[in-house]
Amino acid sequence: MQPLCRDHPQPQSFDRVLSSMCTRPHPDAVAAATEFLTTNPGDPMTYQSIAKIESKAVNLLADIVGEPTATGYITSGGTESNIQAVHAARNRSATKTPNIVAPESLHFSFNKAATVLNVELRTVPTDEDHRADLTAVENAVDEDTVLVVGVAGSTAYGRVDPIPELTDIAHRVDAVMHVDAAWGGFVLPFTDHAWSFAAGIDSLTIDPHKFGQATIPAGGLLVRDPSLLDELAIETPYLESPTQATLTGTRSGAGVAGALAAMEALWPHGYKETYERTMYLAERLETELSTRGFETVTPHLPLVAADIPRELFTALRSEGWRIATTADGTLRIVCMPHVTQSLCESFLSDLDRLRRAGNSA
Template identity: 40%
Template sequence: MDERGLPAEDVRKLLSQAQSKDLSYSGGRILGSMCTSPHSLGREVFTQFLETNLGDAGLFEGTKGLESEAVEMIAGLLGLAGTSGLLTTGGTEANILALWAARNKGRGKKVVAPETVHFSVDKACNLLGLRLVKTAVDSRKCADLGELESRIDHDTCAVVGVAGTTEYGTVDDITGLAKIALEKELYLHVDAAFGGFVLPFLQELGYPVHFEIPASGVDSITLDPHKMGLVPIPCGCIIFTDPETQGFIETEAPYLTLKRQHTVVGTRSGAAAAAAYAVFKHLGREGYRGVVKQCMENTIKLYRGVVKLGLAVRTPTINVLAIDCGPEVYDALGKMGWRLSQTREGEMRIIVMPHVSEKVVREFLRDLESVAGDFHV
């Protein structure tokens, strides 16, 4: 740090220089991210509530109330009532909280999950001293329930299912997993970090997707408002179907205004909670249906265009596509300015977020056709 500070205008210039190296969602060329430009109202409200700290929520009772209402609205998306929950920094923290509760509530130190589970579950198990066993998936890239059940033993404390996998957007059989969890008396966590703000609206729009949280058997669910929820980063959420479960991750904080905490982080942004509340209230279910409808229509257009080019592509469940086109095509598209990602098996992975317009889809298909022709794919 310099001894003397710079004028604000000089600092702004330095920041502009740094930001000029960043990509922007508004450009439409980011196709490999599950985040997007936040809603304008969310940006405004986030700034308004910048100084609030839910880590000491007794000082910010109004903002704490907004968090509670936001969590209740999220639970309502899943058809749940009588739950508890918290807003978190994102899906990673939410998954850590879920497995922390499972470990403290359960009897063993083993977690069983399909191999398509998000890497944050690896993190959580490492942090918590748990052993993660990953099981094979079926041809649709969904959890193979028979294989998963066969790996459960006396040392298992939890099972994890995914509703909207990061790589393929596929949805595990949550009802089937819940039956296994009930029979084996195990904790079941559902990671719907991405799918949680997509699947309920796809069902309302009439798409053939099956997703429900059964009345019993599921202990916690992760959803991320800062993905398809259009809330500014950082904003995740953990829902506990039985409020008593939250007590298993309780830590005393004797010198704060509220004497107990239930998150990994201590200081916790109230700005994200206020922004989530604002965007939820402003858009409503109708607004989110419109967002999801647009994303899925563009996903289907992209899918049909890829099929027309003769490339192997998985039929999308939600707004995620996996295209088998080879590394040469992937690299060439990157050189053309497209920011893509890959699955562990090397497929090109595209997430059709709200910033990916129909025009962007047409431009990408044009470039994909050109590059695929060059490499005779």
């Protein structure tokens, strides 16, 4: 690939990326995204081919999450999906002082949603296992609560909240129950976690451009009842289609086509193999870090958290490792599909060398 000009940087390599929740897209996704790059799903009557592809993509997402009758649309990612979930729940309610209740492990997109939509955001503590504290949620909801959020694959620790219990709390106050499975949605079908529509939830975020291995941008918003999606409908008088439920208007068909191509190539066997391989890597990496004396958090999904000295973290970054920390400073490593055993071994080798050089307390 030639750069746009002599001084233009080359694309980021994934060779040392251990912090991202995105990954190399599947080759079929790249090809499909390129083919439909200039189509606009926001004008479905004009661009009918990409509209049909989006319908197929939503149907396949519904199969993946175990609710074949679910409906929705392909978003730009988890942020748009979560904002739209809050948007729909707010519009559904008659209260003039709406609030949403979410655990402190929530994604920052809910802070954006609360600000943009003028909705009070009530965050509650998590328990010792970094999952939503049910008592705290119960105490936070009231008659003005329009949405309760559960996280299925938290960005910090890869935890899955007690979704059935949160759903019960939400429905007791007539609130919508939303699950943010942006990262976890493509691995959770191969686990025993109760996380999706079978748990009684109303709406769900799931991102094909993360573990789904689609091209960016490609998120997904799914709802059980189409009437919830109808709460988002806006009239579009100059288009052939009368209304639009999306947050954006014009959208590139690249994300839509790439999402369908990746899912058709990988569901279910490819995703199952990826989950098993990355989960094995996460468990092995956690064991290796624990053996070296670092305090770790047992992985429930392919994400490793370990408490390492800041000096060592900084030294690893200076060696080119793309790593990150949680809000409390804990190292987090996400075992995405591009992460291999040799990559993990190389990381541990550099970690050991830098420790010997005195980059640790």
